[in-house]
Amino acid sequence: MSKKRTSALPYARAAAMALVALVLVVAGVWASWGSAQHVLLAKGREHGTLTVTGCSTDVCTGRFDPEGPAGPRTDMTIGHSVAVEKGGRYAVVVKPGTTELVRTGWSGGLHAWLPLGGALLLAALVIGGGMRLPRLAWASASVGGALLVGTFLAL
Template sequence: MSPKKRTSVLPFARVTAMALVALLLVVAGVWASWGTAQHVLLSQGREHGTLTVTGCGDEVCTGRFVPEDPTPPRTDTTIARSVAVEKGGRYAVVVKPGTTEAVRTGWAGGLHAWLPLGGALLLASLVIGGGLRWTRGAYAAGAAGGALLVAAFFAL
């Protein structure tokens, strides 16, 4: 008779915990990105135009918004301050509904909106490679996150 083989629960618990951490990182990246990305991706029916930045504070820049529609321009429109927004710059934007806050459109705006997801994919690749020991999945997640960050850098 052969002795019964004992199986430990620890390897399964480790894999489950690491998979949940990796999933949490990616979901958090999508959640953080979606707040801005939805206005860039689903911009049909929203107010489009050009924003000329006239001044910047610590967190936001304000400027003159000239809509594509035949409505009068506004001077109270704001955009989040980042390295991609500078005083005197002209940007194609879409205005968030019900606010005076603008978001950049086009490739540059879309890639900028998904930056949190790129960082989350890079962090998740460490968990996937180190905790789960799935090297191909780690390389794929890291390459996708890195490509997103590099593309956003060059687009902005």
Template sequence: MSPKKRTSSLQASLLPFARNAAMALVALLLVVAGVWASWGTAQHVLLSKGREHGTMTVTGCGEDVCTGRYDPEGAPAPRTDMTIARSVAVQKGARYEVVVKPDTREVVRTGWAGGLHAWLPLAGSLVLAGLVIGGGLRWTRMAWATGTAGGALLVASFLAL
């Protein structure tokens, strides 16, 4: 066998491995980015023990945030300078159970609705990763499982909000 044929044969055998490694890396990067984007809000919902809890009544909304009256549980006095991120789920005049982010004037919804809403970036990344896994890696079962998990999280969040 000539050295030229041996080199092309080696390249041909490494190409599928390199393609699979690249696609696996892209899928992993998508999921990690989804977790990273979700964790900023989800940590306050999941690890809320010891944080300040209360109820917020939305009085007005700007382009990015809504403000309102925050009524904490227990002895502290109500405050009117608290903000919550604006989304389709936040409406003027509505009351929400919230937890205060430490050392800020920002609150996050609690309960199932708040928890599912916090994990929305992960849901989107799972759907996208399912496409990469199915199309790039040709792992159809894993792709369906990943995409279905992301879709279920999206639907559950929609129904909870």
């Protein structure tokens, strides 16, 4: 009788692809968390409304009218993206210790998690092609795609 020898190569490939997929998802969470933390953990932070008066290539500025007794300010900025346009009024929260604003609500939350949606789509390719797990790949792609489409529709 002959002994059947199995190779470690398929296991090493699966482990390497799992590591790549994990790095992609962690990078997506890391990129999203910078803005998402201010939307999700907004309790105790300064809230208000921003009326955008002008935009440059990177940031938009405008009149920030905070909730409460504090008066309006004009030194606040928000990142310029497809989600912000001149003349728009947006519910925002102030990043502590800065003059930078982040949109709140569903549209702000979805926009903050946009990098995670892209990372999930990329990870789906690695999971399906490299790890040969089509169901998990479709689930990852579905969640990532739903996040991207939801953001597009909310903005």
